[in-house]
Amino acid sequence: MVPERLLVPVEQSVTFRRTVGYAVESALESEGAVELHFVAAVSTDEETPTGRRTIEDAEELLDRVRTWVDEDGDGSVAVETAVIGTDRYLFSPTDYADAFADYAEQNGIDRLLIDPEYHPGATAPMLRPLEHRLEAYGLDYEEAPVERQTRRSRLVTAGGASRFVTLFLVSFGFYLVLGDPTYPFDLATGAVSGLIVALTLDHVTFTRPPRAVRSSMRVVRFFLYVPYLLFEIVKSNLQVAAVILRPSLPIEPRMTRVRVTTPSGLPLTSLANSITLTPGTLTVRADDQDLIVHALIPATREGLFDGGLERAVRFVFYGRSAMSIASPEERGDTEILGGEES
Structure with a gap:
């Protein structure tokens, strides 16, 4: 049978x-x-x-x-x-x-x-x-009629005052960036919103309580990173616009795989989102340290393989010494998926 x-x-x-x-x-x-x-x-x-x-x-x-x-x-x-x-x-x-x-x-x-x-x-x-x-x-x-296991927990876990205060300040600051920091109503509603976010999300944000010195240095490096990211966005905008305005220039959409040296978690998420923010590239999957990225034109693909954003994100989270790494192309951690070059 x-x-x-x-x-x-x-x-x-x-x-x-x-x-x-x-x-x-x-x-x-x-x-x-x-x-x-x-x-x-x-x-x-x-x-x-x-x-x-x-x-x-x-x-x-x-x-x-x-x-x-x-x-x-x-x-x-x-x-x-x-x-x-x-x-x-x-x-x-x-x-x-x-x-x-x-x-x-x-x-x-x-x-x-x-x-x-x-x-x-x-x-x-x-x-x-x-x-x-x-x-x-x-x-x-x-x-399969199966359910995921759930665990009931308190609204706020014992993450420590530093984690709670950091989350409150980040939320409050972001609210003021979107609003008017000189307007009393925005100050009041921003404080309430920041408090709500800190109370409800304290147990799912940081894996460990942030250290004041390390966190403050990351904030400083982040503000240094923003102009670089804006420069990359503007540069890629011009490259993509040039291809659109001049049809004779090559458009070679390719799916690419890049294995990065940025650890998983917030650093990897920041890198994947930065790549997506840059016109001409779109992160479609992040699997451990392998990023699957769609590149529209050769210039954006070459910029991705050069690893500029990867080094910049490493700088934000780990300092200047972390930037001294070979590019993904030099490490042999790049691959074109599909097309004649694969």
Whole structure:
């Protein structure tokens, strides 16, 4: 008797473990034999350093899946794992659905189980458009009925006075920048707004209480960074405008991958947003230290590979000594995805 085969795409998420457990439970409760196929879809080139890292991460993820299946199913559930997508560039829900459909066709699978939080590396959930594409292929799918774990906490955690005061001052200052600091009404409403923000968001802002000296120096360096960022914005504006006004100039839209040396968290977020603010480049994904950036013209792509913004952001958070690094191009941490140059 041919066993029923169930395809389960996996990616690290808050409901990942529960989805695997539900798949095993469904297989055990089924009247017939069920073979579980867990796949990790990666968008990469195996021949590049970043590609090899991505594939290794996917394989480690699938190793964990096998361990969990053995634990939950007592070794009685048949399981297959595979890394897919290495032969193509995956970006949109359509791309992922195509990869799943190809694997399903090759392995005689007609049903999928999807993690409700499945959105591999994307900046927004992709479950709904992914399901619509699967419907077009005639594939049955089920969203795993699992919920994320929640923890109840106090409104304000014991983060310390420095964190609370810093958040209040930042919020109050930003409010006054948008308003009129000489107007009493704006001063009063700004203080109230800053207090509300500090009370409600104190426990989700800083990972640790900020140090006064270090934080003040970062503020100073940030004000030095703003003119540089404005200069880059104006320069890129002129480059893009020149291409628009002179059609003979090249327009080469390309998706690029850049592995940066900026740590994750606020520094990486600042760099990704700075790249997006610069005309001609758009950060579409931030995966650990790998940024996927759309570059419109060669000049903006070359500026991205030169690493000027990366060095500037490192200066803001870590000081002048952190700027002494090779550019992404010199480090070999750049890649053009798609096109003749890939």
